[in-house]
Amino acid sequence: GIQVEQSPPDLILQEGANSTLRCNFSDSVNNLQWFHQNPWGQLINLFYIPSGTKQNGRLSATTVATERYSLLYISSSQTTDSGVYFCAVDRETSGSRLTFGEGTQLTVNP
Amino acid sequence: EPEVTQTPSHQVTQMGQEVILRCVPISNHLYFYWYRQILGQKVEFLVSFYNNEISEKSEIFDDQFSVERPDGSNFTLKIRSTKLEDSAMYFCASRVTPSGANVLTFGAGSRLTVL
Numbered sequence: 001g002i003q004v005e006q007s008p009p010d011l012i013l014q015e016g017a018n019s020t021l022r023c024n025f026s027d028s029v030n031n032l033q034w035f036h037q038n039p040w041g042q043l044i045n046l047f048y049i050p051s052g053t054k055q056n057g058r059l060s061a062t063t064v065a066t067e068r069y070s071l072l073y074i075s076s077s078q079t080t081d082s083g084v085y086f087c088a089v090d091r092e093t094s095g096s097r098l099t100f101g102e103g104t105q106l107t108v109n110p
Numbered sequence: 111e112p113e114v115t116q117t118p119s120h121q122v123t124q125m126g127q128e129v130i131l132r133c134v135p136i137s138n139h140l141y142f143y144w145y146r147q148i149l150g151q152k153v154e155f156l157v158s159f160y161n162n163e164i165s166e167k168s169e170i171f172d173d174q175f176s177v178e179r180p181d182g183s184n185f186t187l188k189i190r191s192t193k194l195e196d197s198a199m200y201f202c203a204s205r206v207t208p209s210g211a212n213v214l215t216f217g218a219g220s221r222l223t224v225l
Contacts, residue, residue, distance in 0.1 A: 031212070031213075031214070033213065033214065035216075040218075041147075041199050041218075041219050041221065042218045042219060043153070043201060043216040043219070045213065045215065045216065048212075048213040086152070086153065088153070088214075090214075097143070097155045097158060097166060098145075098155070098203075098214055099155070100152045100153040100154070101152065102152050103152060
């Protein structure tokens with residue numbers, strides 16, 4: 001199956017810092033989603049971004065499908081940004097399930 | 111914004127008991143999923159369901175698991191005889207069409223604890 005690798009596995013920031021999370025995938029995809037898992041375990045969809053760039057407030061994401069990677073940018077981080085960030089992809093040839101990466105554990109300290 | 115609704119939010123059960131987790135997908139969605147996340151691990155695919163039948167299942171989805179759409183709104187996951195290793199967060203998800211090229215929306219999850 002498709003491989004999804006996220007880096008870094010852990011990231012600790014001071015409030016106000018910027019960060020970049022990376023997701024590499026091993027095959028062509030027709031869906032890529034970034035999720036934030038909050039302390040209660042809920043998966044919050046941040047972006048649907050199989051290609052291109054999107055922005056939502058302090059968050060933005062870019063997917064370069066031809067090079068099989070996606071980046072999630074968090075600017076001016078806040079303590080509420082803490083949690084696990086997952087990248088998940090649908091392989092172009094299967095199209096029926098999302099495969100998740102291992103996640104990046106982000107801790108933002110005040 | 112439309113939501114996928116899951117109940118219960120948390121269930122504690124004894125090993126060997128049957129558990130049913132319930133989900134109400136978004137009303138115009140046709141393709142339904144269950145995923146599982148063991149504490150501290152990544153989210154894993156269990157099963158997909160379309161047109162009243164299983165479309166795909168993972169190796170995790172063995173004979174102890176079953177899914178059903180008993181009416182026009184609910185989508186359930188049944189675990190027949192729970193084991194300690196079934197303790198996990200279970201997520202229901204739905205999307206508009208079978209194509210992977212659209213957003214998969216997740217519910218808030220049902221946390222299952224097996225004692």
